[in-house]
Amino acid sequence: xxxxxxxxxxxxxxxxxxxxxxxxxxxxxxxxxxxxxxxxxxxxxxxxxxxxxxxxxxxxxxxxxxxxxxxxxxxxxxxxxxxxxxxxxxxxxxxxxxxxxxxxxxxxxxxxxxxxxxxxxxxxxxxxxxxxxxxxxxxxxxxxxxxxxxxxxxxxxxxxxxxxxxxxxxxxxxxxxxxxxxxxxxxxxxxxxxxxxxxxxxxxxxxxxxxxxxxxxxxxxxxxxxxxxxxxxxxxxxxxxxxxxxxxxxxxxxxxxxxxxxxxxxxxxxxxxxxxxxxxxxxxxxxxxxxxxxxxxxxxxxxxxxxxxxxxxxxxxxxxxxxxxxxxxxxxxxxxxxxxxxxxxxxxxxxxxxxxxxxxxxxxxxxxxxxxxxxxxxxxxxxxxxxxxxxxxxxxxxxxxxxxxxxxx
Amino acid sequence: xxxxxxxxxxxxxxxxxxxxxxxxxxxxxxxxxxxxxxxxxxxxxxxxxxxxxxxxxxxxxxxxxxxxxxxxxxxxxxxxxxxxxxxxxxxxxxxxxxxxxxxxxxxxxxxxxxxxxxxxxxxxxxxxxxxxxxxxxxxxxxxxxxxxxxxxxxxxxxxxxxxxxxxxxxxxxxxxxxxxxxxxxxxxxxxxxxxxxxxxxxxxxxxxxxxxxxxxxxxxxxxxxxxxxxxxxxxxxxxxxxxxxxxxxxxxxxxxxxxxxxxxxxxxxxxxxxxxxxx
Numbered sequence: 001x002x003x004x005x006x007x008x009x010x011x012x013x014x015x016x017x018x019x020x021x022x023x024x025x026x027x028x029x030x031x032x033x034x035x036x037x038x039x040x041x042x043x044x045x046x047x048x049x050x051x052x053x054x055x056x057x058x059x060x061x062x063x064x065x066x067x068x069x070x071x072x073x074x075x076x077x078x079x080x081x082x083x084x085x086x087x088x089x090x091x092x093x094x095x096x097x098x099x100x101x102x103x104x105x106x107x108x109x110x111x112x113x114x115x116x117x118x119x120x121x122x123x124x125x126x127x128x129x130x131x132x133x134x135x136x137x138x139x140x141x142x143x144x145x146x147x148x149x150x151x152x153x154x155x156x157x158x159x160x161x162x163x164x165x166x167x168x169x170x171x172x173x174x175x176x177x178x179x180x181x182x183x184x185x186x187x188x189x190x191x192x193x194x195x196x197x198x199x200x201x202x203x204x205x206x207x208x209x210x211x212x213x214x215x216x217x218x219x220x221x222x223x224x225x226x227x228x229x230x231x232x233x234x235x236x237x238x239x240x241x242x243x244x245x246x247x248x249x250x251x252x253x254x255x256x257x258x259x260x261x262x263x264x265x266x267x268x269x270x271x272x273x274x275x276x277x278x279x280x281x282x283x284x285x286x287x288x289x290x291x292x293x294x295x296x297x298x299x300x301x302x303x304x305x306x307x308x309x310x311x312x313x314x315x316x317x318x319x320x321x322x323x324x325x326x327x328x329x330x331x332x333x334x335x336x337x338x339x340x341x342x343x344x345x346x347x348x349x350x351x352x353x354x355x356x357x358x359x360x361x362x363x364x365x366x367x368x369x370x371x372x373x374x375x376x377x378x379x380x381x382x383x384x385x386x387x388x389x390x391x392x393x394x395x396x397x398x399x400x401x402x403x404x405x406x407x408x409x
Numbered sequence: 410x411x412x413x414x415x416x417x418x419x420x421x422x423x424x425x426x427x428x429x430x431x432x433x434x435x436x437x438x439x440x441x442x443x444x445x446x447x448x449x450x451x452x453x454x455x456x457x458x459x460x461x462x463x464x465x466x467x468x469x470x471x472x473x474x475x476x477x478x479x480x481x482x483x484x485x486x487x488x489x490x491x492x493x494x495x496x497x498x499x500x501x502x503x504x505x506x507x508x509x510x511x512x513x514x515x516x517x518x519x520x521x522x523x524x525x526x527x528x529x530x531x532x533x534x535x536x537x538x539x540x541x542x543x544x545x546x547x548x549x550x551x552x553x554x555x556x557x558x559x560x561x562x563x564x565x566x567x568x569x570x571x572x573x574x575x576x577x578x579x580x581x582x583x584x585x586x587x588x589x590x591x592x593x594x595x596x597x598x599x600x601x602x603x604x605x606x607x608x609x610x611x612x613x614x615x616x617x618x619x620x621x622x623x624x625x626x627x628x629x630x631x632x633x634x635x636x637x638x639x640x641x642x643x644x645x646x647x648x649x650x651x652x653x654x655x656x657x658x659x660x661x662x663x664x665x666x667x668x669x670x671x672x673x674x675x676x677x678x679x680x681x682x683x684x685x686x687x688x
Contacts, residue, residue: 084685088423089526089528089529090686091682095425096423096424097421100421105528107527108527111528112524117449117452117456121449129445129530133441134441
């Protein structure tokens with residue numbers, strides 16, 4: 001049963017950070033080098049060590065043939081570096097990776113697409129770049145074109161394509177790769193929902209029917225949950241948790257609990273105006289909430305401090321999906337408000353589709369924005385209850401559908 | 410399921426310093442990509458130009474006319490019985506090949522940085538593809554030369570058969586210098602300014618507009634420029650041996666180009682593994 005196709009042992013990747021000093025031109029390097037030499041000669045001080053940064057450290061794991069593994073972690077946790085090492089774009093500093101089979105990596109949609117070339121030409125070019133042979137591309141050409149739904153525009157330069165067509169074509173080529181190991185980075189974050197579904201389906205069937213191994217990095221916990229049976233959680237370049245998908249996702253949500261929701265310290269200018277002091281995403285009973293089931297009610301409470309009274313003061317809230325689609329916006333009716341502490345509450349009244357949402361809160365007065373912060377993440381998951389029609393996140397913005405209240409505290 | 414080029418059993422081991430292990434095998438496997446990248450550059454180059462391929466002909470014709478007027482008519486340099494335009498074009502042919510190959514290859518890595526930071530392939534493919542594009546222009550101008558030479562009543566002789574050797578020499582020179590420059594440009598963008606400068610100087614110090622065999626005193630000095638041997642060689646081949654060949658300058662060019670290619674390969678391979686990190 002255990003047939004590891006990817007073995008990673010004690011993998012480490014170090015980058016050297018040079019602070020402030022960037023030697024982009026030869027002159028900089030020369031002058032810096034000279035100065036260093038002189039300084040060393042004069043003071044005999046040892047050359048100041050470059051700061052080291054380990055993007056990956058002591059990473060070990062094994063992945064079996066046919067597994068679909070999600071790689072999750074916050075920004076800067078080392079996910080992208082791991083993918084770059086596995087796709088051989090950059091060399092590891094320590095450790096060892098053994099890959100048994102042909103690897104194709106998809107770190108970006110449409111790598112190497114040339115805007116001047118036609119769709120047909122780009123299929124060949126992109127296919128070759130992703131590692132397909134000419135024969136292979138020719139064999140799959142029709143399938144790719146049908147999948148991308150661009151038959152009519154095959155001989156149009158892709159610079160005239162709509163962004164949707166462009167992404168569809170690029171993904172179609174990638175989806176028809178036949179590697180034993182497929183590495184995918186967040187590429188599903190583009191394109192419309194229907195096409196994303198199609199791509200997910202294609203990847204799923206590839207792993208199930210053809211025994212392909214897929215490594216999938218995403219911020220969209222919902223997509224990871226849907227696609228992957230196991231997952232790997234990275235934090236600060238180390239493997240924090242690995243195992244069955246549900247278990248790892250739970251751990252991830254817990255790990256994010258500690259810090260979220262996150263309210264930044266107000267800037268000095270804001271201290272004289274108005275700013276958000278605290279924020280909570282919670283159940284109606286007041287328990288902190290980080291992942292909700294589809295249709296489960298929840299609310300956001302925002303504490304504000306006003307240094308002076310405002311006219312036409314508005315508190316607004318926005319939910320954005322991980323792919324950057326604004327799913328819902330709601331704001332309070334404008335009020336004239338006194339200085340002091342206030343609490344605003346937004347209660348969800350519509351059901352959102354399963355996805356991971358970023359909660360954005362903004363303050364404004366007389367249509368002038370005062371503060372806007374990215375407050376936290378909310379992971380909505382689960383099946384749609386029967387007879388229930390949740391809002392699809394791509395369907396557009398739902399305006400002012402929340403129950404709101406604003407009162408002094 | 411797997412394509413023939415990638416057998417199922419292929420096991421890749423990634424370790425620090427290991428990228429050298431299968432480099433040449435990998436390069437061979439990616440030969441189709443080399444073709445596609447060259448094809449892309451050629452296609453894109455002529456796609457938006459209304460005159461298309463004509464540009465490849467117009468440039469050398471105008472340069473030939475100017476050099477013929479300056480060197481042949483104003484300076485009255487000796488032609489040895491060869492129509493002056495033919496003399497110029499025979500020298501311009503290798504020079505243009507060298508300068509476009511050098512310019513293309515030295516800018517190639519930075520020009521393809523999006524590929525390099527997103528996809529693995531032996532990076533050597535990039536400058537190689539860039540150089541092969543310049544061959545396209547060369548072939549067009551070579552056809553122009555053939556037509557002109559027939560029009561002037563010069564029928565190709567067996568000397569033409571030696572030409573590919575000098576062609577390789579010019580390409581090797583461009584590749585060697587190009588490998589150094591493109592790898593250096595990844596880290597230091599300064600080197601972008603060096604190439605046009607080198608080419609500009611090269612136009613003046615290379616015997617493009619005149620033949621060297623009438624200046625025996627200057628020949629040893631001119632031979633220090635590796636392109637002199639190449640240009641002399643091209644004239645010898647294309648003009649039926651009417652210009653005598655100085656073996657020492659050819660040997661010098663050949664040994665210099667070999668040194669450049671080998672050292673260029675060494676430097677390129679040494680710096681290659683960090684391209685994706687710093688580009």
